[in-house]
Amino acid sequence: MSYTAWILLTASLVGLSCGLMGVFLILRRMAMMADAISHSVLIGIVSAYLITRELSGWHMMVGGIIAGLLTAVLVQWFNSRGVQQDASIGVVFTTLFAIGVIMIATQVGNAHLDVKHALMGEITFVPWDLIQLSWFGAIPEATLILIIVLIIVVIAILAFYKEWKITSFDPMLAASIGIPVALMHYLFMSLVSITTVAAFDAVGAIMVVAMLITPAAAAYLWTDRLSIMLILSGTFGVISAIGGYYIAVFLDTSISGSMAFATGIVFMISFLCSPKHGVLAQHFRTVKM
Amino acid sequence: MAVLTVNDLTASYRKNKVLNDVSFNVQPGSLTSIVGPNGAGKSTLLKVMLELHPKLSGDVSFFGSTLNKMKTRVGYVPQRGSVDWDFPTDALDVVLMGLYGRVGWLKWPKREHREKAMDSLEKMGMADYAGRQISQLSGGQQQRVFLARALVQEADLYFMDEPLAGVDAATEQAIMTILNELRMKGKTVMVVHHDLQTVEDYFDHVLLLNRTVVAHGVTKDVFTKDNVYQTYGGTLRYMMEATT
Ligand SMILES: Nc1ncnc2c1ncn2[C@@H]1O[C@H](COP(=O)(O)OP(=O)(O)OP(=O)(O)O)[C@@H](O)[C@H]1O
Ligand SMILES: [Mg+2]
Numbered sequence: 001m002s003y004t005a006w007i008l009l010t011a012s013l014v015g016l017s018c019g020l021m022g023v024f025l026i027l028r029r030m031a032m033m034a035d036a037i038s039h040s041v042l043i044g045i046v047s048a049y050l051i052t053r054e055l056s057g058w059h060m061m062v063g064g065i066i067a068g069l070l071t072a073v074l075v076q077w078f079n080s081r082g083v084q085q086d087a088s089i090g091v092v093f094t095t096l097f098a099i100g101v102i103m104i105a106t107q108v109g110n111a112h113l114d115v116k117h118a119l120m121g122e123i124t125f126v127p128w129d130l131i132q133l134s135w136f137g138a139i140p141e142a143t144l145i146l147i148i149v150l151i152i153v154v155i156a157i158l159a160f161y162k163e164w165k166i167t168s169f170d171p172m173l174a175a176s177i178g179i180p181v182a183l184m185h186y187l188f189m190s191l192v193s194i195t196t197v198a199a200f201d202a203v204g205a206i207m208v209v210a211m212l213i214t215p216a217a218a219a220y221l222w223t224d225r226l227s228i229m230l231i232l233s234g235t236f237g238v239i240s241a242i243g244g245y246y247i248a249v250f251l252d253t254s255i256s257g258s259m260a261f262a263t264g265i266v267f268m269i270s271f272l273c274s275p276k277h278g279v280l281a282q283h284f285r286t287v288k289m
Numbered sequence: 290m291a292v293l294t295v296n297d298l299t300a301s302y303r304k305n306k307v308l309n310d311v312s313f314n315v316q317p318g319s320l321t322s323i324v325g326p327n328g329a330g331k332s333t334l335l336k337v338m339l340e341l342h343p344k345l346s347g348d349v350s351f352f353g354s355t356l357n358k359m360k361t362r363v364g365y366v367p368q369r370g371s372v373d374w375d376f377p378t379d380a381l382d383v384v385l386m387g388l389y390g391r392v393g394w395l396k397w398p399k400r401e402h403r404e405k406a407m408d409s410l411e412k413m414g415m416a417d418y419a420g421r422q423i424s425q426l427s428g429g430q431q432q433r434v435f436l437a438r439a440l441v442q443e444a445d446l447y448f449m450d451e452p453l454a455g456v457d458a459a460t461e462q463a464i465m466t467i468l469n470e471l472r473m474k475g476k477t478v479m480v481v482h483h484d485l486q487t488v489e490d491y492f493d494h495v496l497l498l499n500r501t502v503v504a505h506g507v508t509k510d511v512f513t514k515d516n517v518y519q520t521y522g523g524t525l526r527y528m529m530e531a532t533t
Contacts, residue, residue, distance in 0.1 A: 176365040177390035224422035
């Protein structure tokens with residue numbers, strides 16, 4: 001595949017996985033949690049590197065899941081001890097992120113792992129880091145990881161669709177009929193963590209938040225059905241990823257920045273035009289009346 | 290044998306004790322109202338009994354056994370304000386959620402589940418609204434959907450948190466008809482209720498609660514002026530004097 005094709009594929013995979021996970025994030029009112037996890041996985045990635053001394057996507061994945069879960073557990077813990085939810089999120093992730101940054105600055109000193117890369121990602125490097133699959137040929141490692149993560153995300157959503165739906169909508173009822181609400185929460189948080197780590201190489205910690213939240217927030221404006229919201233959000237994610245790439249080429253600027261910008265455009269269009277909540281639709285409804 | 294036995298139940302939110310030594314037991318086929326002022330711990334009592342909020346001490350037994358073993362026989366209707374009505378889902382779907390426990394892991398609801406949910410909506414007079422997004426239902430209609438969801442669980446013991454709050458007379462009658470039908474079938478229902486005027490008409494038992502049990506028993510024995518005053522403290526006397 002050509003260089004551009006790999007980048008477009010990688011970006012689309014990011015858009016799709018993040019779009020799907022994002023739906024449950026915003027329905028569970030956990031947009032802030034995405035922000036937190038996207039930053040605190042850094043400490044997991046750096047720790048994985050320091051322990052194994054190699055930059056392998058798989059080690060990072062494990063480190064990222066542990067860091068993501070640690071974030072979720074700590075936030076929950078502070079919250080149950082009387083710290084407000086948003087304050088405990090703010091405290092936990094900035095602290096973990098700061099430790100990650102200090103570790104990179106003092107321990108690692110490696111060209112492949114620097115703070116700017118972690119924050120902004122560098123999708124243009126992705127196609128250079130190839131690995132060989134016997135039955136397929138050469139494929140960028142980041143892309144392969146994203147494919148696997150997407151498969152895991154889709155399987156998990158299909159398997160736990162009703163559990164995540166009911167624990168998002170009515171956790172009290174869920175618990176009263178015997179659905180393990182806490183287990184489903186941490187399972188979900190693990191998936192958010194692996195999605196974030198997988199998207200890291202491509203778009204970095206800051207832009208991954210845009211990919212997680214904005215397409216889902218836009219999809220929410222168009223439909224009253226959870227299943228359709230998932231499809232729309234995934235589609236918006238892919239459109240933003242591909243659109244963002246071409247915006248970046250056209251303006252000769254940062255790809256991850258342009259992708260995040262594209263999600264913003266999709267959201268603005270939805271906000272103005274969606275039939276249900278859209279500003280224009282509401283305007284015309286009032287004019288008609 | 291009692292359907293529900295509560296012994297010395299104590300619970301708190303952090304250091305703030307909300308329930309203190311609550312004890313009572315409930316006989317099968319009774320329709321009990323839980324009555325007490327705002328903040329008396331009525332919702333908390335339901336949550337602690339259902340293990341949705343931890344207890345500090347005491348114990349609760351359902352049908353002479355533990356909640357864990359009896360989960361399918363216990364149904365719960367949360368306070369209407371406790372869920373996000375803007376959630377992308379429709380009335381039928383919400384009712385279907387009552388069956389999720391029975392659908393089982395890794396399975397999707399089947400046609401039979403959907404039909405059951407639809408029957409239940411119909412029973413609550415909500416069949417025409419099955420496909421309507423839930424935020425586009427009135428408060429009374431939302432409450433009917435919640436009731437339909439409880440019915441579909443086919444439980445033997447129900448806890449309902451203010452099902453009659455903010456509904457019009459027609460919905461109130463519809464809900465009371467259903468509750469009486471449940472009682473006829475030998476089911477047991479406990480309802481958090483705020484309207485003191487209707488307690489005697491609607492419920493055969495009453496549990497007066499203010500952090501602890503003030504009185505509990507057959508309505509006509511227990512629902513006396515003295516007990517009610519004691520439950521509500523000075524506030525009610527003030528309210529009653531203000532309105533008369
Ligand atoms: N999640 C919570 N965190 C801290 N305190 C709480 C929480 N929920 C309830 N409380 C407190 O516990 C006490 C009992 O609350 P509860 O909701 O059980 O009262 P209630 O009898 O159901 O009142 P209402 O009639 O207003 O529904 C109140 O003082 C309330 O402020
Ligand atoms: Mg209450």
